[in-house]
Amino acid sequence: MVRSPTKSSTPKLSEVARHLVLPSGIVSTGWPAVEAKCCEWGDVFDAWQVGLGRAILGKREDGLYAATVGGITISIPRQVAKTFLVGRIIFALCILFPGLKVVWTAHRTRTSDETFRKLSGLARRKKVAPYILRVRAANGQQEITFRNGSRIMFGAREQGFGRGFDEVDVEVFDEAQILTEKALEDMVAATNQSRHLHGALLFYMGTPPRPSDPGEAFSGRRREALEVEERREAGEVVDFDALFVETSADPDSDLDDHRQWRKANPSFPARTPLASMLRLRKNLPSDDSWRREALGIWDSDAVLRVVSAADWAKRAVAKPAVDSSRVCYAVDMNVDRTVAAIGVAARAADAVHVEVARHGSCEGGTRWITDWLAERKGPVVIIDARSGAAALAPDLRAVGVNVVLTGAPDMAAACGWFYDAGTGTVDAEHPATLTHFDQPVLNMALDGAKKREIGREGGWGWDRRDGTDITPLVAVTLAAFGLVAKSKKPKTGRAVFA
Numbered sequence: 001m002v003r004s005p006t007k008s009s010t011p012k013l014s015e016v017a018r019h020l021v022l023p024s025g026i027v028s029t030g031w032p033a034v035e036a037k038c039c040e041w042g043d044v045f046d047a048w049q050v051g052l053g054r055a056i057l058g059k060r061e062d063g064l065y066a067a068t069v070g071g072i073t074i075s076i077p078r079q080v081a082k083t084f085l086v087g088r089i090i091f092a093l094c095i096l097f098p099g100l101k102v103v104w105t106a107h108r109t110r111t112s113d114e115t116f117r118k119l120s121g122l123a124r125r126k127k128v129a130p131y132i133l134r135v136r137a138a139n140g141q142q143e144i145t146f147r148n149g150s151r152i153m154f155g156a157r158e159q160g161f162g163r164g165f166d167e168v169d170v171e172v173f174d175e176a177q178i179l180t181e182k183a184l185e186d187m188v189a190a191t192n193q194s195r196h197l198h199g200a201l202l203f204y205m206g207t208p209p210r211p212s213d214p215g216e217a218f219s220g221r222r223r224e225a226l227e228v229e230e231r232r233e234a235g236e237v238v239d240f241d242a243l244f245v246e247t248s249a250d251p252d253s254d255l256d257d258h259r260q261w262r263k264a265n266p267s268f269p270a271r272t273p274l275a276s277m278l279r280l281r282k283n284l285p286s287d288d289s290w291r292r293e294a295l296g297i298w299d300s301d302a303v304l305r306v307v308s309a310a311d312w313a314k315r316a317v318a319k320p321a322v323d324s325s326r327v328c329y330a331v332d333m334n335v336d337r338t339v340a341a342i343g344v345a346a347r348a349a350d351a352v353h354v355e356v357a358r359h360g361s362c363e364g365g366t367r368w369i370t371d372w373l374a375e376r377k378g379p380v381v382i383i384d385a386r387s388g389a390a391a392l393a394p395d396l397r398a399v400g401v402n403v404v405l406t407g408a409p410d411m412a413a414a415c416g417w418f419y420d421a422g423t424g425t426v427d428a429e430h431p432a433t434l435t436h437f438d439q440p441v442l443n444m445a446l447d448g449a450k451k452r453e454i455g456r457e458g459g460w461g462w463d464r465r466d467g468t469d470i471t472p473l474v475a476v477t478l479a480a481f482g483l484v485a486k487s488k489k490p491k492t493g494r495a496v497f498a
């Protein structure tokens with residue numbers, strides 16, 4: 001008996017995939033024969049790779065591949081060794097099924113050349129070479145031909161490769177995030193006359209597309225799969241003729257958290273060493289590139305922090321030297337009137353220092369808010385007129401608190417100032433203009449905060465519509481606003497941002 005080449009200690013596909021949408025009606029799989037052939041070559045697969053292989057080659061009762069119609073879509077970061085797995089599957093199929101015709105395309109010539117180089121190396125292995133007739137490396141005509149008549153042809157779509165073929169049994173669209181509808185139309189038709197016993201296979205492999213990429217074909221397949229996943233989770237029985245697999249980090253994760261690297265890349269660190277990830281991190285041009293290409297996060301899912309964790313951490317102080325005579329307070333309450341926060345801002349040298357003075361439940365009443373502020377008569381208390389806290393204004397004024405209700409333009413100005421002060425360079429030559437205590441309640445509010453549009457001139461405010469408790473963040477933002485606003489009030493009675 002051939003020993004299974006699986007590392008059983010590694011996580012399963014269901015444990016590493018953020019999204020796993022299987023085709024309907026799988027009753028068997030062609031994976032065992034492929035796995036056995038690869039075992040002869042000495043290849044060892046992780047458990048998640050075995051699961052993916054079983055799904056890719058899953059068959060329905062009629063013997064056809066369950067994903068032969070809709071194809072196999074794999075959204076996976078770079079450095080996860082997808083070429084290793086898919087390449088082994090295709091090599092084994094070429095040996096098991098004489099005359100199999102495979103077209104492997106990438107968008108860029110460089111990527112196509114690299115894939116050809118890797119699979120040529122497999123063809124030269126001592127235990128694989130007897131199956132190989134020749135390896136042709138001529139530019140534009142790269143091909144691996146098997147003695148049984150099977151062929152794998154390689155080329156770049158940017159050079160027009162892939163058009164005009166017929167009777168193709170397997171097509172691999174590498175870099176599928178850069179796959180135009182026109183290229184798809186030209187190439188998919190080549191499988192219409194496939195003679196493979198179990199049906200043709202189409203692979204779509206890539207990373208999340210950039211906004212500038214022609215990624216609608218890839219994005220559309222993901223969108224369809226996630227709709228099916230959602231309906232299935234709701235208990236609906238949905239027929240699906242494709243396979244979709246995605247591995248990715250949490251959308252709002254710290255980009256340098258190695259635990260998130262492992263979540264996105266099931267090959268890290270056992271197969272993909274730390275040095276490879278660090279090299280990729282160093283050389284990708286931006287955080288957005290790293291988010292897509294190394295962590296697999298789609299822009300549609302990304303919860304991009306308004307102020308990054310790194311920028312926020314640079315502004316944390318333990319003992320600010322504040323001027324207690326220059327202080328402003330603010331109160332915010334959520335829509336449900338279940339929780340509220342009191343923020344305070346004080347002058348500290350050339351900076352504004354903010355902190356959350358109080359944060360608590362309002363389900364037992366709001367007396368704790370009025371009592372605490374009543375003890376601090378004199379400083380202005382800012383409240384957004386649209387906040388649930390606006391209802392406290394009469395009670396606060398009744399106990400001598402100087403309340404100023406602000407409107408949407410003020411919120412936009414306050415958030416704009418907070419963003420400007422909370423981002424950018426902070427070092428010896430550029431001291432912070434905003435500082436804060438390292439308070440978990442404030443950090444958590446900023447972690448989940450997003451923007452909501454205010455007006456049509458580019459203004460924005462903190463968005464509380466998804467249920468995130470941002471009352472601490474709104475309170476300190478408005479407190480800072482009150483501190484730096486002009487002292488005189490216009491006829492409207494509202495403070496004006498300086």
